[in-house]
Amino acid sequence: MLDSPLKLHPSVALRPEPFGALAYHYDNRRLIFLKHPTIVDVVKDLEQHPDLQSTLSAHGIDEQQWDNYDKAICSLIESDVVVAR
Amino acid sequence: MTALTERMKDGLDAPICITWELTYSCNLSCVHCLSSSGRRDPKELTTEEAFRVVDELRNMQVFYVNIGGGEPMIRRDFFDIVEYATSSGVGVKFSTNGTYIDAATAQRLAAMDYLDIQISLDGADAATNDAIRGEGSYDTAMTAMRHLKDAGFGEFKISVVITRHNIAQLDEFKAIADEFGAQLRITRLRPSGRAVDTWEELHPTLDQQRILHQWLLGHGENVLTGDSFFHLNALGESLPGLNLCGAGRVVCLIDPIGDVYACPFVIHDEFLAGNVRDDGGFAAVWRTSDCFSELRGPQSAGACASCGSWDACQGGCMAAKFFTGLPLDGPDPECVGGDGEYALASAGAVPRPSGDHSKPVAVQLGRRSNV
Ligand code: SF4
Ligand code: SF4
Numbered sequence: 001m002l003d004s005p006l007k008l009h010p011s012v013a014l015r016p017e018p019f020g021a022l023a024y025h026y027d028n029r030r031l032i033f034l035k036h037p038t039i040v041d042v043v044k045d046l047e048q049h050p051d052l053q054s055t056l057s058a059h060g061i062d063e064q065q066w067d068n069y070d071k072a073i074c075s076l077i078e079s080d081v082v083v084a085r
Numbered sequence: 086m087t088a089l090t091e092r093m094k095d096g097l098d099a100p101i102c103i104t105w106e107l108t109y110s111c112n113l114s115c116v117h118c119l120s121s122s123g124r125r126d127p128k129e130l131t132t133e134e135a136f137r138v139v140d141e142l143r144n145m146q147v148f149y150v151n152i153g154g155g156e157p158m159i160r161r162d163f164f165d166i167v168e169y170a171t172s173s174g175v176g177v178k179f180s181t182n183g184t185y186i187d188a189a190t191a192q193r194l195a196a197m198d199y200l201d202i203q204i205s206l207d208g209a210d211a212a213t214n215d216a217i218r219g220e221g222s223y224d225t226a227m228t229a230m231r232h233l234k235d236a237g238f239g240e241f242k243i244s245v246v247i248t249r250h251n252i253a254q255l256d257e258f259k260a261i262a263d264e265f266g267a268q269l270r271i272t273r274l275r276p277s278g279r280a281v282d283t284w285e286e287l288h289p290t291l292d293q294q295r296i297l298h299q300w301l302l303g304h305g306e307n308v309l310t311g312d313s314f315f316h317l318n319a320l321g322e323s324l325p326g327l328n329l330c331g332a333g334r335v336v337c338l339i340d341p342i343g344d345v346y347a348c349p350f351v352i353h354d355e356f357l358a359g360n361v362r363d364d365g366g367f368a369a370v371w372r373t374s375d376c377f378s379e380l381r382g383p384q385s386a387g388a389c390a391s392c393g394s395w396d397a398c399q400g401g402c403m404a405a406k407f408f409t410g411l412p413l414d415g416p417d418p419e420c421v422g423g424d425g426e427y428a429l430a431s432a433g434a435v436p437r438p439s440g441d442h443s444k445p446v447a448v449q450l451g452r453r454s455n456v
Contacts, residue, residue, distance in 0.1 A: 013174075015099065015146040019092040022101065024148035026199065029176065031101065031148070 001070050001077070002056075007047040007085040014040065023081050032079050039072055043082060090329050096381040099145035100371065101335040102311075104349040105138070107166065108155040108341045109442035113182055115207075115218045117246060117280040117287060119350055120340070122155040123444035128342040132162040134362070138339065139170045141367045149176035149199075153349070155341065155442075158185040164193075171199040178203060180244060182222060183229025191232035195239070203242040203270065204230055209257035213250055217287075230265045242309065244270040247297060248287040255300050259308070270309040271301070276408040276418075277350040278438055284409070294421060295320060316401035316417045319394035330403050333358065333380035337371065340440075345370045347380055350404035353439045387414030392422060401425075410435040 008014070011026040014034070021040040023032040034040045042055055049055040052073060056066055076082040110125035111118070130138065142150060150170065157163055158181055167177050178201035186194070194202065204226050208214030211223035233241050243262050245251065251258075255271070262269040276284035289297065298317040301310065301324055312326035327335075333347035333356075343361040346352055358377050359370035371377065389400045400406075401417025409418040410432035416424035 013146065013148060015148070017097050018095065022097070026148075026174075026176070029149070029201070 001073055002053040002066060003051045005051050005085050006055075006073070006077075006082050008043055009081055009083050012081050014044065016040070025080060028080065030079065032076070032081055034076075039069070042069065043073075043076065046082065047085065090327065093327070093329060093331070093335055094381065094384075096334045096377065098372070099147050099368075100337050102151070102331060103142070103147055103337055103339070104151045104153055105339045106153050106155060106341050106349070107135070107157040107163070108160050109440075110159045111155040111182075112159065112184055113156070113219050113222055114444055115222075115279070116283045117207075117217060117248075117274060117278070118443075119275065119278040119280065120153075120155065120352060121278040121438055121441045121443050124442045125155075125159075126342050126440075126442060130341065130343050130361070132165060134343065135162070135166045136169050138343075138361055138367060139166070139173055139175055141361070142170075142175050143173040145368055145371075147175060149178060152177055152179035154180075156182055156184065167200065168197070171197065174199075177201070178242075180205060181229070182218070183226045186229035186232055188232050188235065191229075191236035191238060194233070195236040201242065202233065202238065203244045204233075204267075205244050205246075206258070206261070207246055207248065208251050209254035209261060213254065216250070217246075217248065230267065234265050239266070241265075241267050242270045243267045244272065246272055246274050247289060248274055249289050249293065250287070252289050252293045252297060255297070259304070268307075268309060270311065271297075271314075272311050273313040273402070273405075275350045275402060275404045277404055278352065279443060281408050281435065281438060288419065291419075291421065291423065291426075294419060298322075298324075298421075313402075316398050316419060317421060319392075319398035319421045323397060328397070329399055330401075332356070332403050333377040337377075339367065345374075347376065348404060350402075351407060353407070353436060355407070355436075357439070385414045387412060388424070388428070389414070389416055392416075392424070394422065408436060408438075 013024050015022045020034040020036045023034055042059055046055050049058055056069055073082055106120055108125055108129060109122045111122040114123055157179055170177050176199040180203040183204050206226050207217040214223040245258050259269055274288050298320050302322055306325050314324055315328045318328060336348050338346040338349040339361060345358045347356040358374035361367045386395055389395050403413055405418050406413050409429060411418055411428050416428055418425040418429050
């Protein structure tokens with residue numbers, strides 16, 4: 001996914017919470033937990049960058065951690081919170 | 086216990102699961118009604134006040150609200166409130182006994198967005214259901230479901246409170262749901278409202294709880310439970326969902342007169358956090374009330390501390406303990422280790438719910454049993 005252009009699904013709303021954020025998908029009425037503040041920032045910002053890896057580097061995330069972020073974003077794609085653009 | 090569950094114990098900035106009971110008025114008098122509904126309360130929120138509650142929920146980013154009662158469709162402004170909510174981005178799931186869903190209403194409902202319906206059914210046949218919900222209520226619910234199906238509403242929900250008498254019908258409930266293209270929802274009977282007096286004879290036995298646990302595991306996420314059976318996790322394998330009493334942390338109730346309680350099953354002064362009519366409205370109650378702060382503080386495991394299942398079960402349901410006179414920091418009355426039954430034997434006086442809106446029992450004229 002690292003080189004894919006992505007964005008937050010337009011029907012998803014994010015609500016900030018102490019642990020990160022709560023995402024609600026208005027189309028399938030599912031709640032999804034984003035369990036870290038940084039992943040929330042990344043998800044919100046995906047659309048401003050050409051792809052996932054450039055979003056990660058723009059947020060100063062160490063390259064060694066990209067794999068973890070890639071996994072987290074993949075699971076968000078599975079739950080339709082993040083989509084290709 | 087995941088880190089996330091730990092964080093939830095501290096409470097969220099806004100509730101996830103909020104129940105809003107629009108009225109205490111109801112045409113039925115179910116023997117297990119959690120809100121002792123029947124008569125309308127004269128202090129009921131007005132339409133304008135209800136709209137202000139919706140505004141607050143929208144501002145707090147509450148994504149959806151569970152509307153109930155009483156019978157919420159009895160309110161003349163029911164559709165106004167629901168439409169105001171859904172057009173504000175606050176989705177609605179409402180619970181109804183189905184009385185007011187005729188063919189035309191079903192079509193109106195089917196045309197609405199962000200709306201989900203839950204029909205209550207407590208028996209897979211008329212005899213079992215009507216013993217709890219009253220004469221004719223089974224046919225009423227089935228008729229409403231047929232109208233929803235015919236109107237093409239899509240996947241509505243059928244909500245069953247599990248009792249000693251309907252637990253053998255789990256497969257039949259599932260078949261009814263499948264027949265209507267509906268989703269089955271099974272929830273736990275708590276000794277709240279009028280069930281304070283009926284819980285003892287209605288709640289499932291220990292053996293039945295084991296059967297239920299197996300059945301739920303077998304059906305996974307296809308059958309909804311509102312995460313209400315997490316005390317069964319002490320039997321071994323954990324059910325999907327949140328394993329925690331969310332009262333005042335992620336769950337709360339706004340009752341018909343605007344009172345905010347920690348959970349729909351604890352309508353009692355002890356768990357009353359404030360009123361939406363107070364300064365600061367609902368948000369202030371949720372964020373700053375003493376009652377909720379206390380529930381979010383560290384809770385002791387009490388008599389459960391030495392139990393190997395504490396992590397899986399967390400001592401169960403606060404409401405169930407409270408209304409059976411058990412200490413809140415001890416086992417659930419339906420503790421699958423049998424500790425609850427043991428505790429019940431020496432339980433203190435049973436608290437009564439705060440408001441009783443039950444209809445007066447009809448006096449039968451011309452019949453006297455004591456002559
Ligand atoms: S008191 Fe019982 S019903 Fe209410 S949130 Fe806690 S576990 Fe659920
Ligand atoms: S003793 Fe407490 S923690 Fe252990 S199973 Fe019973 S209710 Fe759950």
